[in-house]
Amino acid sequence: MGYNTKYNNPSTNRKLTLWEKLYLPEVIRGLLTTFKHIFRPKFTRQYPEERWDPPASFRGRPVLVMEENGSERCVACGLCSRVCPPLAIEVRASETEQLKERYPVVFEINMLRCIFCGFCEEVCPEEAIIMSKDYELVFRDPSEGIFGKDKLLVPKAELKERLDFLAEMRN
Amino acid sequence: MPKFTIDGNEYEAQAGQTIIQVAQENGIDIPHFCWHPALSVAGNCRMCLVEVEKTPKLQIACGTIVTEGMVVKTLSETATKGREDVMEFLLINHPLDCPICDEAGQCKLQDYAFDHSRGESRFVEEKNHKDKRMPLGPQILFDGERCISCSRCIRFAEEVAHQPVLTFVHRGDHVTINAVPAESFDNNMSMNVIDICPVGALTSRDFRFKARVWDMSFTDSVCPGCSRGCSTRIGVRNNEILRTEPRNNPNVNSYWMCDYGRVEMYPAVNEGRIDGPRMKDAAGKQQATDYDTAARVTAETLKKYHKDEVLILGSAAVPVEDNYAMLKLAREHFGKQTIPFISHIVGEDDRLLLKADKTPNSMGATLAGCVADGHYPHVHGEKAAHTTVLELLRSRKIKAVFALGDNFLTDPQLLEAFEHVEFFACHAANETITSRRADVVFSISHWAERDGVFVNFEGWAQSLNPAVTTNYQVRGRDQLNMSRLDRFGSPYDKWARGHKRDAREGWHFVQLVSNQLGSKWHYLHTEQLFEEIAATNPEFKGMSYESLGSLGQPIASKHSMVKEPIYQEVYQETGAPLMGSGN
Ligand code: SF4
Ligand code: SF4
Ligand code: SF4
Ligand code: SF4
Ligand code: FES
Numbered sequence: 192m193g194y195n196t197k198y199n200n201p202s203t204n205r206k207l208t209l210w211e212k213l214y215l216p217e218v219i220r221g222l223l224t225t226f227k228h229i230f231r232p233k234f235t236r237q238y239p240e241e242r243w244d245p246p247a248s249f250r251g252r253p254v255l256v257m258e259e260n261g262s263e264r265c266v267a268c269g270l271c272s273r274v275c276p277p278l279a280i281e282v283r284a285s286e287t288e289q290l291k292e293r294y295p296v297v298f299e300i301n302m303l304r305c306i307f308c309g310f311c312e313e314v315c316p317e318e319a320i321i322m323s324k325d326y327e328l329v330f331r332d333p334s335e336g337i338f339g340k341d342k343l344l345v346p347k348a349e350l351k352e353r354l355d356f357l358a359e360m361r362n
Numbered sequence: 363m364p365k366f367t368i369d370g371n372e373y374e375a376q377a378g379q380t381i382i383q384v385a386q387e388n389g390i391d392i393p394h395f396c397w398h399p400a401l402s403v404a405g406n407c408r409m410c411l412v413e414v415e416k417t418p419k420l421q422i423a424c425g426t427i428v429t430e431g432m433v434v435k436t437l438s439e440t441a442t443k444g445r446e447d448v449m450e451f452l453l454i455n456h457p458l459d460c461p462i463c464d465e466a467g468q469c470k471l472q473d474y475a476f477d478h479s480r481g482e483s484r485f486v487e488e489k490n491h492k493d494k495r496m497p498l499g500p501q502i503l504f505d506g507e508r509c510i511s512c513s514r515c516i517r518f519a520e521e522v523a524h525q526p527v528l529t530f531v532h533r534g535d536h537v538t539i540n541a542v543p544a545e546s547f548d549n550n551m552s553m554n555v556i557d558i559c560p561v562g563a564l565t566s567r568d569f570r571f572k573a574r575v576w577d578m579s580f581t582d583s584v585c586p587g588c589s590r591g592c593s594t595r596i597g598v599r600n601n602e603i604l605r606t607e608p609r610n611n612p613n614v615n616s617y618w619m620c621d622y623g624r625v626e627m628y629p630a631v632n633e634g635r636i637d638g639p640r641m642k643d644a645a646g647k648q649q650a651t652d653y654d655t656a657a658r659v660t661a662e663t664l665k666k667y668h669k670d671e672v673l674i675l676g677s678a679a680v681p682v683e684d685n686y687a688m689l690k691l692a693r694e695h696f697g698k699q700t701i702p703f704i705s706h707i708v709g710e711d712d713r714l715l716l717k718a719d720k721t722p723n724s725m726g727a728t729l730a731g732c733v734a735d736g737h738y739p740h741v742h743g744e745k746a747a748h749t750t751v752l753e754l755l756r757s758r759k760i761k762a763v764f765a766l767g768d769n770f771l772t773d774p775q776l777l778e779a780f781e782h783v784e785f786f787a788c789h790a791a792n793e794t795i796t797s798r799r800a801d802v803v804f805s806i807s808h809w810a811e812r813d814g815v816f817v818n819f820e821g822w823a824q825s826l827n828p829a830v831t832t833n834y835q836v837r838g839r840d841q842l843n844m845s846r847l848d849r850f851g852s853p854y855d856k857w858a859r860g861h862k863r864d865a866r867e868g869w870h871f872v873q874l875v876s877n878q879l880g881s882k883w884h885y886l887h888t889e890q891l892f893e894e895i896a897a898t899n900p901e902f903k904g905m906s907y908e909s910l911g912s913l914g915q916p917i918a919s920k921h922s923m924v925k926e927p928i929y930q931e932v933y934q935e936t937g938a939p940l941m942g943s944g945n
Contacts, residue, residue, distance in 0.1 A: 266461050267571070269573075269574040269577060278855070291462060293571050303854070
């Protein structure tokens with residue numbers, strides 16, 4: 192059997208006392224708890240009108256750092272692709288005229304595979320892939336879950352908080 | 363025969379052997395950069411330092427000849443410290459740009475930095491800057507900053523390629539490699555320097571940045587470029603061949619392969635393929651069909667002609683097994699004793715590796731019972747030699763042709779003589795002039811997609827392995843090599859959607875046609891055919907795919923040519939990825 196028999200086996204169920212068997216007192220006790228909470232402070236959030244800003248240590252979807260000149264920092268070394276446990280990342284390299292002669296022509300993360308472990312960020316020798324604060328991932332079709340460079344590249348300025356956090360953690 | 367000890371164990375050396383040679387033969391790894399078993403000793407990298415008792419300083423294992431009673435220590439404190447110091451010096455000006463470098467994953471410097479260095483640098487000054495991306499020849503780019511000045515490339519150019527144009531320029535820490543003025547390292551062996559360069563200083567224009575070493579699967583194979591049949595290794599990612607590199611085989615190609623075989627053979631497997639069988643319709647246009655229809659039409663049409671009007675052709679471009687099957691068909695149904703195959707002799711031997719015969723299996727086809735037919739100089743518009751096939755076609759006696767995979771209609775005279783052929787069925791892997799002329803085309807697997815045996819011009823038989831999968835994969839002895847990406851990919855991953863072609867090994871189609879003609883063959887895989895060949899043909903006696911292994915065997919009449927593999931290598935010397943396939 193696929194489930195834990197201990198909790199489904201009638202012979203181990205607790206015997207109810209007479210008071211409990213009367214039923215109504217227990218219902219009233221339950222409702223009292225509910226009423227008590229009406230006057231306590233609220234912890235729920237009116238998402239999506241009200242959004243949460245996670246701390247810098249939060250691991251949202253991985254993104255690629257875009258330098259000021261609009262090019263990616265990534266040199267397509269493929270280490271993130273190698274370390275990624277669920278094989279979510281595909282990198283294809285090509286040559287550029289820039290000082291760092293290698294860049295990713297294709298960089299895709301399959302967000303249906305990604306488990307937000309952050310290994311890619313940790314292994315990257317260029318600090319080119321980092322975990323963002325973005326936790327809103329909705330797709331209507333599996334093919335939409337594959338994020339290319341268009342969705343992955345985020346300007347460096349927007350990622351300042353995480354980059355600072357990483358710099359601090361590294362020392 | 364001096365006896366001596368390395369790390370307390372006694373070994374026996376041949377007179378004149380150096381410490382590193384004996385160590386390699388016995389499976390002891392002494393780290394080295396500049397020493398290469400097939401090149402002269404330079405002794406300039408100092409990585410191979412070992413302690414020899416009774417000498418005041420550390421000695422280089424690559425340049426020290428073993429003497430009686432010598433006591434060598436590779437693991438002592440002094441030796442270890444010596445190696446660590448050498449590594450520290452080598453890394454002083456090294457850019458450490460492994461993330462960009464193509465050599466990463468199969469780099470000696472990287473490996474030794476893990477095994478033989480302190481792991482930290484005391485050098486805080488600005489590193490030297492040198493030329494990057496400098497072309498040394500048409501195929502090779504040089505990165506001066508990565509070079510560790512081992513001089514392997516210089517010695518290769520001089521000693522193996524016989525084109526001594528590479529040299530050191532400048533002095534001290536400014537030393538770098540360059541081609542002598544107005545020269546370029548442009549011979550047909552040039553790309554071997556990329557393999558022997560222990561670091562990523564020399565990179566291939568053909569491969570640059572295509573993939574990381576660990577993303578590819580590597581499968582042992584044989585180069586189909588000429589009748590030398592160099593032992594190679596094929597790098598595949600996403601069912602596409604990205605590069606070929608040589609494998610050390612002392613009996614065939616040593617550590618080398620030629621540039622022609624390296625860069626011109628594999629693209630045909632990736633591009634321009636015939637995907638599924640085709641047949642000409644009434645209007646003369648080739649349309650896709652299925653294997654059984656193609657075989658039935660071929661058999662029925664061939665039956666209509668008199669036996670003498672049918673020409674069956676073998677091929678030197680496909681393995682022995684296909685030729686054997688084709689000859690068997692010709693004997694059973696068309697009363698022929700033997701069948702011709704067309705040889706492709708182009709140019710001349712280069713006296714290093716490349717042969718004039720540009721097919722890998724002329725010898726194998728001949729041994730299987732086919733007869734080489736004439737030679738057709740495709741180049742320089744020379745007058746073609748007199749050949750029986752051409753003569754037969756010209757006499758208009760031949761009405762129907764059934765040929766194994768071979769692009770022979772590139773010869774204009776043959777093409778012209780083909781005008782009178784009423785029915786032409788052929789095997790083809792690529793869209794070629796031959797396949798376009800055919801009425802029925804059977805789509806065959808390429809050399810990189812199949813099992814089979816090639817026999818080189820010296821009589822050395824080697825077996826192929828499937829490196830790329832087809833729709834119809836006949837699994838040979840082992841599982842197909844697959845890289846981690848291929849193994850764990852699902853149909854939803856773009857990187858696992860490499861195209862698989864609808865192709866089969868040539869003998870399948872011979873069997874289909876033959877059975878339509880009335881035979882009762884029942885071969886299931888290529889190995890069965892080879893077993894039959896080994897049992898009936900004395901030249902292949904006792905051979906099997908297993909006995910051929912990765913290095914091959916000589917045919918029976920050439921047994922005297924065996925040279926033992928010289929080194930049991932600890933580190934493979936040519937381009938061997940240390941973390942190639944697997945997880
Ligand atoms: S966070 Fe983890 S699972 Fe997601 S892409 Fe990076 S390494 Fe892969
Ligand atoms: S590890 Fe960093 S530099 Fe390397 S491919 Fe991934 S993102 Fe690019
Ligand atoms: S380019 Fe490579 S092989 Fe040539 S000297 Fe430099 S490190 Fe050695
Ligand atoms: S010599 Fe012949 S077999 Fe060897 S690599 Fe060149 S073409 Fe291929
Ligand atoms: S390997 Fe001996 S000095 Fe380079």
